[in-house]
Amino acid sequence: METESVEDAAASKRRRWRRGLPWFLFAVAVIAGLVARRVAPWIPIPYLVVLLGTPFVPWVWHRLGRGTLLTKRAITAVAVVIVIALLPLPWQTALLDHPPGTTWRLDGRVSVDGEVMDPPGEWYWLTVGRPPIVAEVVWAGVRGEQAAIDLRDGIPAIRPEVAEPAAARVALQAVGDPRALGNVDVVVGGWWATTPLGSWWRGLALGRSHGLMVALVTYAHVSGEDLAAGRRVAGTGAIDPDGAVVRIGGLLPKARAAESAGIDVFVFPASQLDELDGFVPSDMVLVPVADFADALDGLRRTAAEPVPTP
Secondary structure (H helix, E strand, C coil): HHHHHHHHHHHHHHHHHHHHHHHHHHHHHHHHHHHHHHHHHCCCHHHHHHHHHHHHHHHHHHHHHCCCHHHHHHHHHHHHHHHHCCCCCCCEEECCCEEEEEEEECCCCCEECCCEECCEEEEEEEECCCEECCCHHHHHHHHHCCCCCCEHHCCCCHHHHHHHHHHHHHHHHHCCCHEEEEEEEEEEHHHHHHHHHHHHHHHHCCCCCCCHHHHHHHHHHCCCCCCCCCEEEECCCCCCCCCEEECCCCCHHHHHHHHCCCCCCCEEEHHHHHHHHHCCCCEEEEECCCCCHHHHHHHHHHHCCCCCCC
């Protein structure tokens, strides 16, 4: 009798676990959706609802006890197809006429030779574009069109392992730090970039448009100069070894993303100023720069200017 009682208790515990697991997974899905929306506010809410809610439809249907076994299996199969069709392909970039921009926090998430760069103020870098979903790629293939660019085919010279150390060396040279003369180990992304998944994503990424911001954050931390002066600073721009700030892609959507994020100062290549014709931010200060020294002067100058009152 005692053995049966123990077995019954174990079986009851397993039943409770099976009943509670879907609710736990549902809570995790809701939290994941909120985080995704917070990071990329351009993600459509209906897309998140369908992507994260569809896996639970077969479970709800089963709980209601409706339909035959064949019906339940058909509903499960349809749910699986829908989820797969909506999954993003993170190793590709969708070809879009109007790609979205995204703002990412940078201070405290850059390390140079193991030292975390965390200067005063808030610093952000910007990306443009999004990965395609499976349905887009499949539909484009059926129509004989190209829906995305495969990041795995990119030029090694604009991979993070090349572009980020080059940007940090520009800042270290401006400070007079001897590390500028040797190899510099730079990691952007904080702890996430050191995980296997984050490291894979980081190695896959293309572009050096965040080079200017990596250089500015490195300079502000190593020099100890409070360039932000209590402001939220964001920017974009590739930076050459001589400090020249050169052209990047998607300037307008990046500027719009920065304004939506409440950025105070937006730094960008002066050679692309014409691309912001017609863009009039409400409170964000635009700082076009030609080189790294110009960027430093621009941040110092705007910090000394009086803040306009509404």
